Amino acid sequence: MLLTLAFPLLLLGGMAIAAQSSINGALSMRTDVVTTAWLTNVVASIILLLLVIFFEHTQAQTMFSVPSWQLAGALFGNFSMVAIVIAVPRIGTAATIVAIIAGQIIMGLLVDHLGWFGNTQIVLDYKRVAAITLLAGALYLIYLSNVRSKLIS
Template sequence: MARLFTTLLMLLAGVGLSVQAAINGTLGKKIGALEGALVNFFVGTLILLLTVLFAGHGQLGEVLRVPKWQLLGGLIGAVYVAAMVFAVPRIGVGVAVMAVIVGQLAMSMAIDHFGLFGLRRIPVDGYRLAGALLLAVALFLIYRGSGR
């Protein structure tokens, strides 16, 4: 049951990312792609700061002792948001999000297969490979269908 709930939660997160891409794309069209990404991160930072202040129970001070490569998530997130703000007005939400999903899946399968970053190994098998190929075909079809 917990696995199903977590999967549904991530499905909902995907819905949120598509809405975020559309909102950020329209914002970036009005104020600029990098400026739109900055505003996105600024608002997100304020919300997270308030949440941590009132509900956080972690050890934020430990960030000074983690391996520095673990801080790259922020850089990758900034590049992702800036790329979406730039891409959505040009290619649409569907193609942009689908391309991200295909890229995410390819890299996540490599991370799983090799057990990178200290994570549990989940080898690529025929099912996973077929699913990835079907998503790549879906990207191609969505791309072709949006070029009219």
């Protein structure tokens, strides 16, 4: 059952990231990049804290005993949010999301190939290289479309 829901949830999650990126980009035009990232993280932290307290209270103490390198995900999340907030007003939501996805896939390929972070090693083959090449082509075409739209307007 959960596996059946995985892909629809991931698609909705991806749509949420695109919406969040666009909203945060607009917010950054009224405040600034750092304030936008801060506000987004504070609101998310409050919501997540309440979820942990009410639904995952048995896990709350476990989070203080994890290896410190596993907390680096928060730093990466903050970095990616700031990058998105900077990019959206300049290159548009679609180009930003394609670039973020390309970055995620490149890092995913490295993690898989090298077996980082305790993951199973998956060899980087020509199919995976072809996939990232096609994604780079998509990013280029979207970027060209953005540049042409700006020249026309």
